[in-house]
Amino acid sequence: MxxxxxxxxxxxxxIYIGDGLLARSDILLxxxxxxxxxxxxxxxxxxxxxxxxxxxxxxxSVTPIILPDGEAFKHWATLQxxxxxxxxxxxxxxxTIIALGxxxxxxxxGFAAACYQRGVDFIQIPTTLLSQVDSSVxxxxxxxxxxxxxxIGAFYQPKAVxxxxxxxxxxxxxxxxxxxxxxxxxxxxxxMPFLAWLELHVEALLALDxxxxxxxxxxxxxxxxxxxxxxxxxxxxRATLNLGHTFGHAIExxxxxxxxxxxxxxxxxxxxxxxxxxxxxxLTPAExxxxxxxxxxxxxxxxxxxxxxxxxxxxxMAVDKKVLDGHLRLVxxxxxxxxxxTSDFPREVLDVTLRADYRAMVDQLRDE
Amino acid sequence: MxxxxxxxxxxxxxIYIGDGLLARSDILLxxxxxxxxxxxxxxxxxxxxxxxxxxxxxxxSVTPIILPDGEAFKHWATLQxxxxxxxxxxxxxxxTIIALGxxxxxxxxGFAAACYQRGVDFIQIPTTLLSQVDSSVxxxxxxxxxxxxxxIGAFYQPKAVxxxxxxxxxxxxxxxxxxxxxxxxxxxxxxMPFLAWLELHVEALLALDxxxxxxxxxxxxxxxxxxxxxxxxxxxxRATLNLGHTFGHAIExxxxxxxxxxxxxxxxxxxxxxxxxxxxxxLTPAExxxxxxxxxxxxxxxxxxxxxxxxxxxxxMAVDKKVLDGHLRLVxxxxxxxxxxTSDFPREVLDVTLRADYRAMVDQLRDE
Numbered sequence: 001m002x003x004x005x006x007x008x009x010x011x012x013x014x015i016y017i018g019d020g021l022l023a024r025s026d027i028l029l030x031x032x033x034x035x036x037x038x039x040x041x042x043x044x045x046x047x048x049x050x051x052x053x054x055x056x057x058x059x060x061s062v063t064p065i066i067l068p069d070g071e072a073f074k075h076w077a078t079l080q081x082x083x084x085x086x087x088x089x090x091x092x093x094x095x096t097i098i099a100l101g102x103x104x105x106x107x108x109x110g111f112a113a114a115c116y117q118r119g120v121d122f123i124q125i126p127t128t129l130l131s132q133v134d135s136s137v138x139x140x141x142x143x144x145x146x147x148x149x150x151x152i153g154a155f156y157q158p159k160a161v162x163x164x165x166x167x168x169x170x171x172x173x174x175x176x177x178x179x180x181x182x183x184x185x186x187x188x189x190x191x192m193p194f195l196a197w198l199e200l201h202v203e204a205l206l207a208l209d210x211x212x213x214x215x216x217x218x219x220x221x222x223x224x225x226x227x228x229x230x231x232x233x234x235x236x237x238r239a240t241l242n243l244g245h246t247f248g249h250a251i252e253x254x255x256x257x258x259x260x261x262x263x264x265x266x267x268x269x270x271x272x273x274x275x276x277x278x279x280x281x282x283l284t285p286a287e288x289x290x291x292x293x294x295x296x297x298x299x300x301x302x303x304x305x306x307x308x309x310x311x312x313x314x315x316x317m318a319v320d321k322k323v324l325d326g327h328l329r330l331v332x333x334x335x336x337x338x339x340x341x342t343s344d345f346p347r348e349v350l351d352v353t354l355r356a357d358y359r360a361m362v363d364q365l366r367d368e
Numbered sequence: 369m370x371x372x373x374x375x376x377x378x379x380x381x382x383i384y385i386g387d388g389l390l391a392r393s394d395i396l397l398x399x400x401x402x403x404x405x406x407x408x409x410x411x412x413x414x415x416x417x418x419x420x421x422x423x424x425x426x427x428x429s430v431t432p433i434i435l436p437d438g439e440a441f442k443h444w445a446t447l448q449x450x451x452x453x454x455x456x457x458x459x460x461x462x463x464t465i466i467a468l469g470x471x472x473x474x475x476x477x478g479f480a481a482a483c484y485q486r487g488v489d490f491i492q493i494p495t496t497l498l499s500q501v502d503s504s505v506x507x508x509x510x511x512x513x514x515x516x517x518x519x520i521g522a523f524y525q526p527k528a529v530x531x532x533x534x535x536x537x538x539x540x541x542x543x544x545x546x547x548x549x550x551x552x553x554x555x556x557x558x559x560m561p562f563l564a565w566l567e568l569h570v571e572a573l574l575a576l577d578x579x580x581x582x583x584x585x586x587x588x589x590x591x592x593x594x595x596x597x598x599x600x601x602x603x604x605x606r607a608t609l610n611l612g613h614t615f616g617h618a619i620e621x622x623x624x625x626x627x628x629x630x631x632x633x634x635x636x637x638x639x640x641x642x643x644x645x646x647x648x649x650x651l652t653p654a655e656x657x658x659x660x661x662x663x664x665x666x667x668x669x670x671x672x673x674x675x676x677x678x679x680x681x682x683x684x685m686a687v688d689k690k691v692l693d694g695h696l697r698l699v700x701x702x703x704x705x706x707x708x709x710t711s712d713f714p715r716e717v718l719d720v721t722l723r724a725d726y727r728a729m730v731d732q733l734r735d736e
Contacts, residue, residue: 035693076444087515092691115483115520117689118510119601142486147455152483154522233487321485323460325403 002218006137007229011157015137015221019210021164022049022125025056031123031160034094037062038086040109041100042069045127048170053100053125063089067105072258074104074144076152082112096121096159102128102175103135103262107153110141114156124158127167129179129213130263133186133220136161138228138238144257148319149249155233163221165213176206177299178263181244183216184294185270186223189240189331189339194219195294202297239322240339243331244269247304250316254308260301267300268358275361276353277333280345287336289365296365303358310354370586374505375597379525383505383589387578389532390417390493393424399491399528402462405430406454408477409468410437413495416538421468421493431457435473440626442472442512444520450480464489464527470496470543471503471630475521478509482524492526495535497547497581498631501554501588504529506596506606512625516687517617523601531589533581544574545667546631549612551584552662553638554591557608557699557707562587563662570665607690608707611699612637615672618684622676628669635668636726643729644721645701648713655704657733664733671726678722 001018016027037060041050046066054062065085067078086095097120099109106124113122126136142153168176180202187195197219198205204212224241231238248269251260274291277283295302304313322329327343328350334340369386384395405428409418414434422430433453435446454463465488467477474492481490494504510521536544548570555563565587566573572580592609599606616637619628642659645651663670672681690697695711696718702708 076448080444083513083520084515087513087519087687090687090691092693093689094692115510115522117519118508118521118523140486142483145451145455147452151455151485152451153486154483155486319455319458321461323458324462325460 002214004218004221004225006157006225008157008232013158013160015161015163015225017163017165017214017218017221019164019166019214021162022052022167023056027160028056028123028162032060032096033121034096035061036091036095037098038065038082038089038091038095039063039098039100040065040067040082040105040112042067042105044069045101045105049100049127049167053098063091067108070258071104071144071252071262072256074108074257076143079108079112079143082109083116086112086116091116091120093117093120096123098123098125099136100125100127101131102126103131106131106136107141107150108143110139110156110158111143111153114141114154119156122156122158124161126161126163128171128175129168129217130175130182132163132165132217133179134182134224136163137221137224139232147253148316149252149257150321151319163217165210165217168213169208173206173299175261175263176208178261180205180298181263181267181270181295181300183220184291184298185241185243185266186220188270188291188333188336189243190337191219191223192337195336199294202294206299236341239329239341240331242322243333243339244271244273246317246320246322246328246330247272247313249320250313251305251308253316254312255305260305264301267295268302268304271295271302271358272304272353273330273332275356275358276330276345276349279349279352280332282332282334283336291336292362292365296362302362310351313354370582372586372589372593374525374593376525376600381526381528383529383531383593385531385533385582385586385589387532387534387582389530390420390535391424395528396424396491396530400428400464401489402464403429404459404463405466406433406450406457406459406463407431407466407468408433408435408450408473408480410435410473412437413469413473417468417495417535421466431459435476438626439472439512439620439630440624442476442625444511447476447480447511450476451484454480454484459484459488461485461488464491466491466493467504468493468495469499470494471499474499474504475509475518476511478507478524478526479511479521482509482522487524490524490526492529494529494531496539496543497536497585498543498550500531500533500585501547502550502592504531505589505592507600515621516684517620517625518689519687531585533578533585536581537576541574541667543629543631546629548573548666549631549635549638549663549668551588552659552666553609553611553634554588556638556659556701556704557611558705559587559591560705563704567662570662574667604709607697607709608699610690611701611707612639612641614685614688614690614696614698615640615681617688618681619673619676621684622680623673628673632669635663636670636672639663639670639726640672640721641698641700643724643726644698644713644717647717647720648700650700650702651704659704660730660733664730670730678719681722
């Protein structure tokens with residue numbers, strides 16, 4: 001088992017990573033302060049792992065709250081089901097909410113924990129690759145609004161993150177690939193050796209090699225923990241973790257939440273950020289293509305939806321959380337492994353990026 | 369003008385109190401960081417004061433968001449109207465939300481500010497006595513759930529509180545009295561000289577004497593600021609500010625939000641806490657009666673709703689935020705000016721308190 005620490009003074013917490021941790025009651029119980037626990041999960045994850053978790057929690061007063069599955073349900077009405085469940089079972093301020101599931105469950109359970117009686121304890125048990133390498137760490141919680149993704153939420157840190165890598169064996173391949181989009185992101189923004197490591201091992205990761213998955217998750221979480229420790233509330237450095245996310249959120253919002261997986265939209269958004277960085281002269285075409293090839297090998301989409309026009313992108317990007325004083329800020333690369341957050345680009349380069357023929361670009365890469 | 373400071377390290381902020389402050393652009397503008405402002409108010413307050421505030425904000429990009437008036441609307445659907453307004457006008461993370469209105473507006477606008485894009489700046493301009501002396505200070509924000517008052521919310525401090533005492537001239541007498549319930553509370557829990565001062569001036573306060581109102585508000589805010597500075601998240605001392613609130617919340621929830629004003633329910637809840645403290649031998653009957661007389665002179669109800677049974681009270685009190693590990697904790701008085709938070713009372717005394725004949729008690733006081 002690996003243990004990392006997110007350093008945030010009195011809100012610091014550990015990340016445990018290992019094979020079979022879900023059954024390790026000693027770890028989980030050391031982070032529960034009271035007698036009441038609510039387990040928030042969904043209809044897909046509950047049949048797989050809820051019983052195992054409830055066995056560990058046998059001595060507590062436990063309320064399971066089972067939500068519908070998917071990004072399409074990451075909105076207020078579903079969040080309300082959590083509050084209804086907590087109040088019906090009379091959970092008090094001393095309760096602990098455990099998120100058992102992917103990023104949507106973690107975001108909603110975390111936001112519910114932030115708001116219930118103005119804040120109760122919260123533990124993340126992420127069961128998808130995407131949530132294990134990204135969304136379970138760092139305290140971003142929230143729900144979507146019809147006009148924008150994650151527009152309503154809180155920064156609210158968990159007491160602990162428990163990552164059982166064996167849960168990935170039940171993950172659909174499409175979701176495994178989606179998680180790899182965020183893993184590759186860490187290499188692109190700040191870790192060239194990790195990028196090279198991923199180029200060596202991407203197929204083995206897709207084949208669920210437990211040791212390599214453990215290493216990929218640990219390196220990803222270590223990168224995230226370091227950034228969050230420096231910039232919890234995203235006043236600077238943390239925004240670089242959103243490489244591909246501004247374009248990606250536009251895709252998710254436009255196509256309807258859940259039609260594209262978050263990681264899939266991020267993969268395409270990353271390609272657009274690579275293309276824009278290249279057009280600004282900050283990346284060579286070879287660096288751009290090398291990155292796109294890795295995304296392709298990870299089984300990810302790399303071409304924006306055919307039905308989205310440049311205006312569709314601009315409309316959604318205008319409400320992105322990185323807009324400040326009317327200026328659109330984007331995460332771009334000044335070389336591989338060197339992300340920047342900037343609004344210092346000619347508007348024409350953005351327009352050209354939105355109009356680029358990604359289909360042709362990718363066909364050419366595939367032909368090589 | 370009086371200025372107080374809430375001392376919370378990097379989240380410290382000033383409270384300005386004075387006659388005509390709404391037109392003092394220098395004060396307000398010094399607390400707005402960006403170019404965008406959203407003013408959240410309601411249908412009652414908007415015709416009275418919105419235009420005056422918009423004149424001060426002439427150089428900003430302002431979105432007025434006008435909500436229906438009343439506690440009955442302090443729920444998610446109304447909160448959503450704020451998010452809709454912010455997103456439709458593309459407010460970014462640099463925006464400032466101003467709450468212009470009473471406690472319901474402040475609680476909802478503050479919670480919206482806490483959640484919008486995971487947190488934006490927020491300024492309180494309270495226009496009712498209750499919000500000026502209590503709810504606008506200290507960062508408690510939130511909305512009601514059908515099963516419990518203020519069950520969903522956040523601790524989120526404003527950047528400043530601007531109290532214009534002249535707004536009280538348009539306040540309905542019933543709301544002025546409701547505000548006095550919270551003013552009297554400060555005397556009862558921690559400030560005997562203030563209690564004696566209120567006994568001298570309660571009629572003049574009801575007659576809107578501006579100088580005396582300014583003094584009552586300043587003394588109330590100073591008491592609140594001191595408590596919040598010591599215990600922002602209500603782990604101890606701050607809970608004493610909830611004298612009468614556990615009984616009062618039960619009345620508000622049971623009768624339907626908005627049927628009783630919050631201050632009216634607190635007044636009756638305070639009488640119940642006085643009665644229980646007296647039955648525990650912590651107050652003399654004379655001290656209890658002296659306090660009830662002041663509430664009566666302030667024009668407040670002091671008898672629980674006839675339709676509420678002891679079981680009705682117990683059912684609602686079981687989900688109160690002060691319940692911990694199944695133990696109901698109550699704010700009681702160990703002498704006038706000396707509040708305690710305790711679960712150390714015989715259950716029978718609570719039962720007797722809930723069954724007491726308050727009508728007869730008050731009739732006797734009125735006859736004296």
